[in-house]
Amino acid sequence: MTYRPLSRSAAGRLRELCSPERVVTDPTLLTDHGHDESTEPARIPEALVKVLSAEETAAVVSLARSERVPLTPRGLGTGLAGGSIPVHGGVLVSTELMDRVCEVDAGNLVVRTQPGVRTARLQQTCAAHGLYYPVDPASLDDCSIGGNVATNAGGARAYKYGVTGDFVRGIEAVLADGSIIRYGGKLHKNVTGYDLNKLLIGSEGTLGIITEITFKLVPRPRYQVDVLVPFDRLQQGVELCLRVIRDSRLMPAVVEFIERGGIVACNQVLGNCLPFADAAVQVLIELEGNDRRQVLDECVLLGETAMALGAREPLVADNATDQERLWTARRSLAKTLKQVYPQVTAEDVVVPLSELPATVELVAGLQQKHGIPIVPFGHIGDGNIHVDICRTIADERDWQRVRSAVVDELVDFVLARGGQITAEHGIGSAKRHLMKRALGAAELAVMRELKRALDPEVIMNPGKVLPDPE
Numbered sequence: 001m002t003y004r005p006l007s008r009s010a011a012g013r014l015r016e017l018c019s020p021e022r023v024v025t026d027p028t029l030l031t032d033h034g035h036d037e038s039t040e041p042a043r044i045p046e047a048l049v050k051v052l053s054a055e056e057t058a059a060v061v062s063l064a065r066s067e068r069v070p071l072t073p074r075g076l077g078t079g080l081a082g083g084s085i086p087v088h089g090g091v092l093v094s095t096e097l098m099d100r101v102c103e104v105d106a107g108n109l110v111v112r113t114q115p116g117v118r119t120a121r122l123q124q125t126c127a128a129h130g131l132y133y134p135v136d137p138a139s140l141d142d143c144s145i146g147g148n149v150a151t152n153a154g155g156a157r158a159y160k161y162g163v164t165g166d167f168v169r170g171i172e173a174v175l176a177d178g179s180i181i182r183y184g185g186k187l188h189k190n191v192t193g194y195d196l197n198k199l200l201i202g203s204e205g206t207l208g209i210i211t212e213i214t215f216k217l218v219p220r221p222r223y224q225v226d227v228l229v230p231f232d233r234l235q236q237g238v239e240l241c242l243r244v245i246r247d248s249r250l251m252p253a254v255v256e257f258i259e260r261g262g263i264v265a266c267n268q269v270l271g272n273c274l275p276f277a278d279a280a281v282q283v284l285i286e287l288e289g290n291d292r293r294q295v296l297d298e299c300v301l302l303g304e305t306a307m308a309l310g311a312r313e314p315l316v317a318d319n320a321t322d323q324e325r326l327w328t329a330r331r332s333l334a335k336t337l338k339q340v341y342p343q344v345t346a347e348d349v350v351v352p353l354s355e356l357p358a359t360v361e362l363v364a365g366l367q368q369k370h371g372i373p374i375v376p377f378g379h380i381g382d383g384n385i386h387v388d389i390c391r392t393i394a395d396e397r398d399w400q401r402v403r404s405a406v407v408d409e410l411v412d413f414v415l416a417r418g419g420q421i422t423a424e425h426g427i428g429s430a431k432r433h434l435m436k437r438a439l440g441a442a443e444l445a446v447m448r449e450l451k452r453a454l455d456p457e458v459i460m461n462p463g464k465v466l467p468d469p470e
């Protein structure tokens with residue numbers, strides 16, 4: 001696809017459509033908008049437009065289409081796959097000013113929100129009405145809810161509650177032809193035609209710009225208790241997770257793990273925030289319920305199961321202060337690794353639960369074989385392991401060779417075991433080259449047809465998700 005540079009007159013037209021102070025074209029003011037949190041190369045957009053409404057967004061999209069200028073939707077730029085980097089230049093459409101929670105409808109157990117609202121603020125707003133939006137990516141203080149829908153973000157509580165898409169009831173979006181669609185709403189069930197919500201969930205800004213979302217809400221159980229279980233061997237930790245999931249009849253909200261490399265980085269950067277600093281792995285399990293006695297009984301059962309597997313005495317956090325300390329450490333993990341190492345490649349593989357022991361073993365083996373820190377952590381209860389490949393090799397060529405070898409071996413392994421290359425971070429530009437390995441030709445062809453039908457001129461986030469045709 002060939003695109004035109006943004007002309008002076010088109011930039012002027014953008015200023016007329018939106019107000020001039022919401023259109024930025026000075027490259028020196030755009031450096032923060034040329035990257036996300038991945039290691040993908042930065043690219044400064046030709047213009048940044050901070051939209052305020054669906055109608056305004058539609059006008060911007062129509063202009064871009066008639067000018068053959070590419071568009072890249074952007075939430076708050078915390079993505080880990082390069083999704084909001086304008087790789088072909090053009091106009092970056094930011095939803096950061098669309099940050100209003102429109103309505104908490106407690107009677108219908110839903111919240112309607114603009115896309116630029118931070119996830120943590122959405123949660124807090126719902127909590128003030130006694131309701132719970134439980135999807136909690138570790139970046140929840142920094143990312144937007146629109147970005148969460150566009151990437152179908154997960155989080156620690158996805159084990160019990162599901163990912164962002166499981167909570168979406170309605171979406172308003174602007175398509176590449178400038179039309180505005182509204183599908184679903186406050187309905188808890190709806191099979192009227194093709195599910196257009198599902199089409200947009202996880203589409204990473206390649207099929208449309210999401211301008212409003214309606215989410216279902218749930219009641220929050222009264223009591224949460226977090227249990228941190230240290231083990232001296234990695235496989236013991238994996239075994240505990242599997243026992244809890246399969247055999248214990250417990251229904252935790254969270255089943256997470258942190259391997260030694262992550263524990264060390266957290267303690268180094270945050271000042272010994274995690275206990276059991278020398279453990280090979282720590283398993284973090286959150287139990288919850290309305291009956292405090294029952295939750296504590298479940299903790300005892302969990303403790304007995306863990307001790308039978310060789311755990312050290314677990315730490316039980318049953319008050320807000322201790323829980324906050326634990327969660328700050330867990331949520332900071334990826335950030336602390338980035339502070340300890342000059343570069344971190346964040347893989348995000350997912351495997352069937354039965355393949356977890358072998359996958360964790362493989363990662364430990366890759367670390368040994370290549371002699372660099374490779375830190376597995378994250379949402380093990382979902383079969384989703386984040387594998388952070390940390391740079392300790394100074395020479396750029398050597399580093400790229402080792403990094404690619406690790407990614408290749410990891411990807412080959414998970415695909416051979418029925419897994420996939422990403423569970424929640426998405427494809428963006430970073431994993432596009434892996435799509436032909438991850439999906440069959442027929443499935444890729446359907447995706448290309450969908451893209452062609454909705455965006456024939458390929459102006460909506462080009463260079464993302466789908467690999468280049470042969």
Ligand SMILES: Cc1cc2nc3c(=O)[nH]c(=O)nc-3n(C[C@H](O)[C@H](O)[C@H](O)COP(=O)(O)OP(=O)(O)OC[C@H]3O[C@@H](n4cnc5c(N)ncnc54)[C@H](O)[C@@H]3O)c2cc1C
Pocket residue numbers: 036037072073074075076077078079080082083084095115136137138139142143144145146147148149150151152153154155156204205206208209210211331334335424425428461464
């Ligand atoms: C420290 C850290 C921890 C993280 N933890 C998690 C985690 O636990 N779980 C998880 O899933 N992710 C996690 N992430 C990744 C990231 O936060 C999520 O992918 C998040 O959903 C991105 O939101 P954002 O607003 O920053 O989107 P951006 O990075 O701005 O954009 C991400 C993608 O969504 C598209 N997009 C954004 N807004 C819209 C819109 N309104 N309409 C259409 N497309 C849009 C963009 O084009 C891009 O393709 C983490 C990231 C960091 C840095």
